[in-house]
Amino acid sequence: MDASKLIDGKAFAQGLRARVAAAAAELQARHGFRPGLAVVLVGDDPASQVYVRSKTKATEEAGFHGVEHKLPASTTQAELMALVARLNADPDVHGILVQLPLPAGLDAAAVVATIDPRKDVDGLHAQNVGALWSGAEGLVPCTPLGCVLLLKDRLGQLAGRNAVVIGRSALVGKPIAALLLAENCTVTVAHSRTKDLPAVCRQADILVAAVGRAEMVKGDWVKPGATVIDVGINRVPTPDGKGRLVGDVAFAEAAAVASAITPVPGGVGPMTIACLMRNTLTAACRIKGVPVPAV
Incomplete structure (x- = not known):
């Protein structure tokens, strides 16, 4: 086939991640903070483990503050909700991602609803869904x-x-x-x-x-x-x-x-993780009250 027809998401994503990393370095230099992303993995689903490893690596490469919570499949709903509440209150965490799907018996919708909408870098909270459809400011999946x-x-x-x-x-x-x-x-x-x-x-x-x-x-x-x-x-x-x-x-x-x-x-x-980094940068800037860089 004609190679010019190919839309190279891998190359575009690499460029976007590089621009996000540069913007994060600028935030550190000018304002003294790094975007912070917390990833929560419950259980041992192999695909989820691969995704989380990729997200953790991307967080490090972007120069972000990364936090990873690996919880056993036996984690209760109350324990998971309590962790999300702690991350909501953590001033160094600007993005929270709970890896889905969750193990059987855990209510993913209730967990998503507990995440601070400003830190909902997956864009799944009802407030962000409403913002997307109404044209208001929010975070997009x-x-x-x-x-x-x-x-x-x-x-x-x-x-x-x-x-x-x-x-x-x-x-x-x-x-x-x-x-x-x-x-x-x-x-x-x-x-x-x-x-x-x-x-x-x-x-x-x-x-x-x-x-x-x-x-x-x-x-x-x-x-x-x-x-x-x-x-x-x-x-x-x-x-x-x-x-x-x-x-x-x-x-x-x-x-x-x-x-x-x-x-x-x-x-x-490749665009999914690149846009996760972009969303975390956006969330950090909004929470800190500084202009969001155009990346």
Whole structure:
């Protein structure tokens, strides 16, 4: 395929993380504080452990103050809520991330609701969700934010474009729709009950797939010249037993007709942690009452 069609999320994320690190160093020099991020991991879910290691490494590389709390799967709801309350009160912590999913028996919604909205760097608290949809100041979920940053970098002005988002989850689909509306796109949110989904997708100048079904979106679903953002990460079996990662979009088919497309891996994935660092920087500046750097 034409390499110019690839939207290189890995390269963009590296640049964003470098800009965040430079801004953090400037905050330390000018104002005497470092952004602080606390990550809470409950239990021993292997995927969550990998994510937390990556987030911890990114925190160190950004020059942030990092705090990691690893709790056993036997942790009670009350113990977890008490930890969040302590982090809310810690003046050196500006961002709190409780790694999801939580072990069975723990109420994730109640935990998220306990996080100080100013420190909710995942953008999941109801106050931040409301701020996103109403256009008020808040913190935006990292993956959707990363998708929109990639789109603006590739396309420039998004206003007036038809966008179709496949998926309506609170983590990705709904926030991406809100962000695209804020960019003055005309947005359709499609899902499992949508009639003639391929025909709906073919109307999209911007097609975002966030459903968690391997290669569901076929090449003939894509409007010629469209920009495709593939949020899906699915492991499919291979003869050697190791498996391989694919997105929600049949990449080779879609790339043949799209003008630009994110690969999996190396597209949206790296943007999530980069935007977590960006959100933590933003939260720290707002809490401390200093201007948020343009990164």
